[in-house]
Amino acid sequence: MSEEFICIGCGVTIQTENPNEIGYAPASSLKREDVLCKRCFRLKNYNETQEVSITDDDFFEMVRSIRDTNGIVVYIVDVFDVSGSMIHNLPRIVGNRPIILVGNKIDLLPKSTNHRKVEQWLRKMAKEAGVRVIDTHLVSSKKGTGLKELTHALENHRKGKDVYIVGTTNVGKSTFVNQVIAASTGMNHVVTTSYFPGTTLGFIEIPLDDQTFLIDTPGIVNRHQMIHYLSEEDVKKITPKKEVKARVYQLESEQTLFIGGLVRIDFTHGEKQSFVCYFSNDIPIHRTKLSNADELYQTHIGKMLAPPDAQSLATLPELREQSFKIPEANTDVVLPGLGWITFPKGNCSVHVYSPVTVPASVRKSFL
Numbered sequence: 001m002s003e004e005f006i007c008i009g010c011g012v013t014i015q016t017e018n019p020n021e022i023g024y025a026p027a028s029s030l031k032r033e034d035v036l037c038k039r040c041f042r043l044k045n046y047n048e049t050q051e052v053s054i055t056d057d058d059f060f061e062m063v064r065s066i067r068d069t070n071g072i073v074v075y076i077v078d079v080f081d082v083s084g085s086m087i088h089n090l091p092r093i094v095g096n097r098p099i100i101l102v103g104n105k106i107d108l109l110p111k112s113t114n115h116r117k118v119e120q121w122l123r124k125m126a127k128e129a130g131v132r133v134i135d136t137h138l139v140s141s142k143k144g145t146g147l148k149e150l151t152h153a154l155e156n157h158r159k160g161k162d163v164y165i166v167g168t169t170n171v172g173k174s175t176f177v178n179q180v181i182a183a184s185t186g187m188n189h190v191v192t193t194s195y196f197p198g199t200t201l202g203f204i205e206i207p208l209d210d211q212t213f214l215i216d217t218p219g220i221v222n223r224h225q226m227i228h229y230l231s232e233e234d235v236k237k238i239t240p241k242k243e244v245k246a247r248v249y250q251l252e253s254e255q256t257l258f259i260g261g262l263v264r265i266d267f268t269h270g271e272k273q274s275f276v277c278y279f280s281n282d283i284p285i286h287r288t289k290l291s292n293a294d295e296l297y298q299t300h301i302g303k304m305l306a307p308p309d310a311q312s313l314a315t316l317p318e319l320r321e322q323s324f325k326i327p328e329a330n331t332d333v334v335l336p337g338l339g340w341i342t343f344p345k346g347n348c349s350v351h352v353y354s355p356v357t358v359p360a361s362v363r364k365s366f367l
């Protein structure tokens with residue numbers, strides 16, 4: 001770059017080479033007068049969501065103070081995005097405080113879902129991430145499902161101590177805390193977290209009784225979540241609002257499936273089979289021949305293949321290809337923060353293209 005550009009948001013020197021390094025802006029944005037680095041671009045476009053979010057390091061320092069308290073921890077994960085919302089080594093942060101695991105957004109899973117099985121699976125996932133829990137609950141903060149039981153269990157577990165709420169961004173922490181406030185004040189949607197002043201550590205304290213508090217901590221940003229790379233409009237589209245209906249596509253080998261324009265799955269090897277897709281109903285899915293896939297992508301990205309919209313395209317990291325062998329029946333290919341595809345038959349191979357910061361992974365299906 002011959003001329004030097006400065007981000008009008010934070011003053012960092014702009015670079016156009018590496019989207020994952022500080023100060024990145026796409027070369028096309030340098031034509032504008034008000035050049036913003038990727039971070040400031042997202043801050044501006046997300047405003048509240050991103051402003052309360054902080055980076056992992058800051059989060060660790062802040063939340064670490066929980067280990068010196070005698071409170072208990074409510075750890076919220078999103079059942080629709082478990083891999084994206086797991087906080088690995090949470091105990092390193094909160095010490096040996098008792099942890100209650102809460103799987104939120106249970107309303108998004110198919111009605112036929114066996115909740116007990118999901119609870120067991122969540123506990124197993126948590127254990128694998130190094131988190132041992134004393135209790136597990138499934139709730140829908142939006143619908144209120146399971147909140148009474150959770151509140152009851154909390155009263156038993158906390159034994160008059162403070163309750164710390166932790167979770168990554170977008171798991172529904174605010175929705176949950178607002179429900180607790182509504183239940184304790186009886187004032188639905190009038191008083192929300194913004195009513196309560198933040199502490200010097202950035203925690204928000206909501207009185208549970210005369211002496212103890214429910215303490216809301218800032219959401220941790222997990223860079224593997226798709227939401228951090230998309231426009232506000234696209235975040236709305238990819239965040240499911242109601243029960244996610246399985247959309248089933250029959251694919252032969254040498255065919256390709258596009259999830260909007262965010263993910264491309266090439267069926268490279270295997271017998272004809274169902275790709276059972278669990279994504280927000282607002283993301284269109286397209287099937288095409290593998291031989292047409294490159295051209296379709298080039299011609300229709302941001303239009304028919306959307307999200308991403310034009311705004312997201314400016315910040316979305318490039319797609320990277322990963323190959324997966326799927327030997328077993330009922331295996332999921334998971335895209336953090338977006339959804340997953342179940343392969344009921346297995347015995348096949350796929351190539352998955354997703355934004356480089358949002359790698360796909362494979363798991364045993366839990367439904």
Ligand code: GDP
Pocket residue numbers: 104105106107108139140141142143167168169170171172173174175176219239240241242
């Ligand atoms: P936070 O970033 O963890 O504070 O998450 P928010 O409370 O802002 O919620 C993030 C998104 O998830 C919003 O679109 C909410 O409407 C949605 N959400 C929160 N709780 C639930 C829930 O129980 N079910 C469903 N379907 N959506 C939820």
